[in-house]
Amino acid sequence: MVESAGGGPGDGAAEMLDRPLPDGVRRRVVQIVSDGFGGLTVGELPVQLRQYARFAPNRRAKFAGNAMAAALETDPLFRQRIAEKFREAQPELAGALDSGSPTPAADPHEVAAAAYVLRPAGWVKLVTAAGEEAQRADAERAGEESRAELERLREELDRAREQTRAGAEGLRTELDAARKEAESLHRKLRSALSDVKRGEAALRKVRGELETVRAEGQTQVSAAESESRRLKARLGEVEAALEATRRAAREGRSVEDMRVRLLLDTVLDAAQGLRRELALPPVSVRPAATVDAVEPGRMTPKDIATRALSENDPAILDQLLALPQAHLVVDGYNVTKTGYPQMPLEKQRLRLLGQLSQLAAQTGAEVTCVFDGAELVAPVLLAPPRGVRVLFSKPGVTADELIRQLVRAEPPGRPVIVASTDREVADGIAKAGARPVASAVLLKRLS
Secondary structure: OOOOOOOOOOOOOOOOOOOOOOHHHHHHHHHHHHHHHOOOOOOOOOHHHHHHOOOOHHHHHHHOHHHHHHHHHHOHHHHHHHHHHHHHHOHHHHHHHHHOOOOOOOOHHHHHHHHHHHOOOOHHHHHHHHHHHHHHHHHHHHHHHHHHHHHHHHHHHHHHHHHHHHHHHHHHHHHHHHHHHHHHHHHHHHHHHHHHHHHHHHHHHHHHHHHHHHHHHHHHHHHHHHHHHHHHHHHHHHHHHHHHHHHHHHHHHHHHHHHHHHHHHHHHHHHHHHHHHHOOOOOOOOHHHHOOOOOOOOOOHHHOOHHHOOOOOOHHHHHHHOOOOOEEEEEHHHHHHHHOOOOOHHHHHHHHHHHHHHHHHHHOOEEEEEEOHHHOOOOOOOOOOOOEEEEEOOOOOOHHHHHHHHHHHOOOOOOEEEEOOOHHHHHHHHHOOOEEEOHHHHHHHHO
16 A cells, blocks of 8 residues: 555655555555444445445455555545544544554554554654564464474474384384294195195095996986886786776766666656645746845946956045045155146145145045145245145154154044055055055046
């Protein structure tokens, strides 16, 4: 920053910096401007700074630091207003600078920043002295850091040497253990070679025994073939004897058939005589005619047996909902994603709830529609349609578990129908006494 305009004579305005402000002084100057910024009206601010009028001081110093520094350097009126605010905030330091005797114990950066804003006589020397003081402090700090870094490196070198010695000792120990293990392996290898030689000798022995067994087997096969030929000859003899026996049996059976036919004719004649003796009237009524049923042409839809309906027939759902106090529980997204998955979730919900409202009005059954709360990106605002209870599962609870809770909450004996294609849901609610119905059946009924 270089001062290019100022006030009257003797106020330090004619003095100019021949070097940039030190970083510490510059940060403090920006902070002073940011603190005084809030006490000014929007009209008192330079045009380029008015957009930061509503910023908090820290945020203003962060985002508008360069703009405020530039305005302070180029706009004397803005600098004078900031100087007035600083005098009001820190009158002691401002008075000390005006008198030319700042407090020796004061922070050099604070004194230099205040001098840069207030521009008393000799302010350039104060800023220059602060820069030199900051450089000395940085040099001392760098020296301290270098000494600390050197000490740290020495400690790391000592630790590395110690670790190297320990590593060497460990390597020697591992080398000794490896040598011992190698000797042990050599011994095991020699033992294994001996076992291999013994195994080869045993294999040769087994091969000789196998050849002997094969020879004996060939002998036994020849004997078995001879026995087979003898048995085949014997079987031919037995078959011939059996055929002779069958012929004799057929001849004997013809005699028996004649006797049975004679006995049957006798029974039939006796029955005819008994019919004439009893003089029974002709039979006009059959037993089947005594059973109460609906004759063809007189049946109504209510007379059709429900067990004759297919599992996929939507009439089953009508019959279930016609039961007293029936309660229909619908797995919402399972039904909508089965029927119209291409629609957005919001339109899926609205379409299904509208159809369920019509179904509730037609059947008079209690209807509850359950949706999975995990599918939601924001709270759903909707008015449940008449006759339909709408529930969303809580975080961490699936719609399947909420359906099982609803089923378990019903008293035993009440007809509860659950519309879902999820096999796990169907099995779970069936064990609890509810009646599962496929989503496709409900969709057919709704359409």
